[in-house]
Amino acid sequence: MNVMNCRSSEVSAFRLGITSNSWITISILISTSMLLLFVHAPEIAGFRIGEMIHTVPLKPLDWLVVIVVASSVFVAEEMRKMLWPKPKK
Numbered sequence: 114m115n116v117m118n119c120r121s122s123e124v125s126a127f128r129l130g131i132t133s134n135s136w137i138t139i140s141i142l143i144s145t146s147m148l149l150l151f152v153h154a155p156e157i158a159g160f161r162i163g164e165m166i167h168t169v170p171l172k173p174l175d176w177l178v179v180i181v182v183a184s185s186v187f188v189a190e191e192m193r194k195m196l197w198p199k200p201k202k
Contacts, residue, residue: 114141114183118190123199125191 116137117126132138153170154162163169171179 114187115190116141118187118194123194125194126187127191 117129117131120126120129120134151163151166152168
C-alpha cells in the first residue's frame with residue numbers, strides 16, 4: 114500500500130486516485146492473491162502449497178494485525194500530507 118503514497122510527496126493518494134495507475138493496482142491484486150494462495154490454499158492430492166514455504170493458515174485476529182501494521186505507514190503518510198502540506202511557491 115505504501116506504493117500509493119510514493120506517487121506524490123504532496124498530493125494525497127485519494128486525490129490522485131487509488132486505482133488510477135492500473136499497473137500498481139494489478140500488481141497489488143496479484144501480490145494479494147499469491148499471499149492468500151500460499152497461506153490459505155486447500156490441500157490438493159494430499160499436499161498444501163504453503164508447505165513448500167512453511168506457512169500456516171492465519172486466524173482472523175492475525176489478519177487484523179497484518180492489515181493494521183501494513184497500513185500504518187500509508188495512514189501516517191496521508192496524515193502528514195494533510196497536516197503539514199508543502200508550502201506553495
